[in-house]
Amino acid sequence: MLETGLYLIPTQLSDVPLDGVLPAHNIEVVRGLRYFVVESLRSARRFLKKCDRSIDIDSLTFNELNEHTDLKDTAALEALLDPIARGESVGVISDAGCPAVADPGADLVALAQRRGYKVFPLVGPSSILMSLMASGFNGQRFAFEGYLPVDAQARQSRLKEMTRRVERERQTQIFIEAPYRNNQLIADLVQHLPGNMRLCVASDITGENQSIITRTMGEWKQAHYDYHKIPTIFLLYN
Numbered sequence: 001m002l003e004t005g006l007y008l009i010p011t012q013l014s015d016v017p018l019d020g021v022l023p024a025h026n027i028e029v030v031r032g033l034r035y036f037v038v039e040s041l042r043s044a045r046r047f048l049k050k051c052d053r054s055i056d057i058d059s060l061t062f063n064e065l066n067e068h069t070d071l072k073d074t075a076a077l078e079a080l081l082d083p084i085a086r087g088e089s090v091g092v093i094s095d096a097g098c099p100a101v102a103d104p105g106a107d108l109v110a111l112a113q114r115r116g117y118k119v120f121p122l123v124g125p126s127s128i129l130m131s132l133m134a135s136g137f138n139g140q141r142f143a144f145e146g147y148l149p150v151d152a153q154a155r156q157s158r159l160k161e162m163t164r165r166v167e168r169e170r171q172t173q174i175f176i177e178a179p180y181r182n183n184q185l186i187a188d189l190v191q192h193l194p195g196n197m198r199l200c201v202a203s204d205i206t207g208e209n210q211s212i213i214t215r216t217m218g219e220w221k222q223a224h225y226d227y228h229k230i231p232t233i234f235l236l237y238n
Contacts, residue, residue, distance in 0.1 A: 002032040003120075004084060006112045007091045008099045010124020011047050013231070014207030018050055021125050021206050027051050029122060033091040034059070035083040039066045039104050044093045065092075065104050077111055084117050096231075098126045102144060102176075127233050128174055131202035134212040135172070137237035142172035148185070159192055166197070166238050173236040182227035185234065190221045193236070200235040203227050 007029055012021050030051045038044035041062050048055050063080050071077065083090050094103035098121075112119050128144055145162065149155045162173040177185045182203075189199055195218040202212040209230075215223060 002029065002089050003118065004087055004089050005118030005120055006081070006084065006109065007033065007089060008105065008109070008119065008121045009091050009093050010098045010122055010126070011043075011093060011096055013096050013125050013127055013205050014210075016206055016208070023123055026122050026124065029120075030091065031055065033089055035061045035088055035090045037063050037065045037080050037090060037092045037105070037108060039064070039094045039099075043095045047093060065108060067104070069104070071107050077107060080108060081112055081115065081117065084112070084115075096127075098124055101126060102128060102146065125206055127202070127205045127231070130205050131200065131212065131233040131235060132172065132174065134202060135200035135235045135237070136214050137172040137198070137200065137235055138170055139172070141170055142174060145173060145175040147177065148175055155188070156192060159189070162236060163193060163197065166236055175234050177232070177234065179227075179229045179231055182230065182232050183225070186220060186225065186227070189234075189236075190217050193217050194238075195221075196238065198237050200237075201225070201227065201232060202235070203230045203232040205231075205233070 009026060009030065010022065012018060030048060036044060041064060044062060045057050048057060065080065081090060092099040092105045092108065094105060097103060099105035100109050109119055132139055132142060143165065148158055165171045166173060186201065195216060197217050198214055199217060199220055200212065200214040204210050
């Protein structure tokens with residue numbers, strides 16, 4: 001019997017067997033839930049079937065919370081938590097990784113906290129933390145910057161600010177890019193950042209082709225690489 005509350009359910013980062021990245025406890029939690037808030041209905045259904053093929057998907061209630069959701073519609077957001085008020089539990093599932101961390105869900109968690117509901121974050125893979133663990137960079141002071149600006153001038157300004165944080169605050173800078181622009185991003189970093197600045201490129205984390213490599217910009221300039229369309233995390237440090 002699950003304790004009533006909001007359960008944040010991590011999913012896999014790559015197409016690998018679930019028992020290699022998620023504890024058995026998570027599967028038990030999933031089996032006990034009947035209400036879900038998901039980033040993508042199709043992805044969530046597929047994930048639940050991987051957890052347990054005997055789950056009756058059609059008996060479950062799904063609501064989507066993603067980039068298209070109007071977060072200003074407070075009534076609609078509150079309605080997602082109504083099952084908790086009735087003594088039921090709600091599970092939150094993003095497309096990959098951990099809900100509410102660089103993924104939808106934070107606003108729903110904030111609302112649950114304001115209502116006094118219990119929130120249960122489950123153990124699972126986070127590409128941000130796993131890349132930091134393997135980078136060799138400062139794990140006590142770090143910042144996740146999300147996507148860099150697309151505009152060239154704004155991007156250069158952001159990179160200068162990130163460089164200052166690395167040099168002055170000894171703070172690891174973590175960011176991502178649209179996968180089809182990964183190679184161009186590395187080329188831009190090599191061109192505009194100091195040659196002794198270190199860049200860690202962590203791609204396909206937990207996947208069969210996982211690659212986590214730390215080099216200086218000077219070394220990346222001479223390296224051969226291809227991260228085109230591969231989910232990748234970038235980290236800077238000195």
